[in-house]
Amino acid sequence: MPELHVGERHWSVAPGSNLLDALNQAGVAVPYSCRAGSCHTCLVRCRGEVEDKQPEALSPTQRQDDWRLACQCQVLGDVHVETFDPQRDGLPAHVVGADWLNPTVLRLRLQPERGLRYRAGQHLVLWAGQVARPYSLASLPQEEAFLEFHLDCRQPGEFSDLARQLQVGDPLRLGELRGGALHYDPDWHTRPLWLLASGTGLGPLWGVLREALRQDHQGAIRLIHLAHDVNGHYLAEALAQLAAQHPNLTVELWTAAEATQALAQLRLVSRQTLALLCGHPGNVEAFSKRLFLAGLPRNQLLADVFLPRG
Incomplete structure (x- = not known):
């Protein structure tokens, strides 16, 4: 044995x-x-x-x-x-911001002890004591000194229960940095770009969107955020401000009640479209199926799913 x-x-x-x-x-x-x-x-x-x-x-x-x-x-x-061992192997960091974007989404901002090189859309494992969870980065590399995460705290969980109590100055440890499927490629400069998110899947796409705009993306950008109800659109105001500043950006906020009809009406304007998807597995699957039916080539779709623990 x-x-x-x-x-x-x-x-x-x-x-x-x-x-x-x-x-x-x-x-x-x-x-x-x-x-x-x-x-x-x-x-x-x-x-x-x-x-x-x-x-x-x-x-x-x-x-x-x-x-x-x-x-x-x-x-x-x-x-x-x-x-x-997070104390031995992890990177020390401390909380520089912990505020609620709506009643269930906590925006957590961390300052690492030393600079961390990453790109928009990557994941990072956060450690609070011996409790660890991976989260997607919502911050903009090279532009923001802090690391930002959008935590869905609707359901109880070991890490989210601890995160609710975090205050500015509290220590955390950072574990493994991972690539993830989502990113922005400068070679996409003129191509239509669709960003489809559900729930806090908007977090990494918030970073990817701002990276695309920072690099002066010239193609049309369409962002769709699916939430359970209107109160779930936790970045609605910030997205509206970006859309007002960038004529090539359109933002659509869907609720669960509208999703089936809205999905059925999705039409590609170009076979050159690139689609980035993030959120709950069921929503990502529904987005993907509709895009494939609309004629999007499979190699032009990138997806990250937020898998439930289990």
Whole structure:
């Protein structure tokens, strides 16, 4: 039977066991979110016999340093595991802003101890003590000194419950920075750009939109935000101000009651259109299906889904 070694502890597990499950079932608290190799919350260092189902999810440098995603590893033989320690491995940061954009969306702004190079649309794992969650960056690289995140706090959760209590000056740790599917490419300069978001999926697209405008995007930009009701359009005023300043930007605010009819009326104005989608899996799937039916080539659609924990 293979043995897992964590510090001074060691115990036997069945061959083929999922590494994340084996660790958590034995009381070694490894946080996780998506279990799909996307969020990088379950990052661990491990040496030994494991089968990695998604080796491409980490960079060659990370893999050379023995980092693995526990949710994607099957135990084949003896394995020595070192869990991610936010105090040792994380980047220190502190809260510089925590305010509510509406009754359920918290805008959290963090100042890292040192500069962090990223691009609009990327994800970052946030650590509050031993509780971790990945969130998409809503800030604009090179323009804003802070890191901004839009947290959906409608439902109770370990991290969101802690986040509700955060105050300016409180410390946090930053974990793994991840690419994500969403970004702005300067080569898109003249092409129509559609940004479709549901809920706080608007956060990363808020960053991508402002990056496109910062780079003087010349093509038409259409932003659609789907919310449960009108109160869910938490950036409505800011988006209206941007649209007033940029004639090539149009903003549409949909509610759930309007979504089916509005989707049915979507029409492409150009086969050169690029579409970036973000939000709940069901909404992203509905957006995608309609765009494909409208004739959008699949390689011109980029999507990130906000997977529920589980």
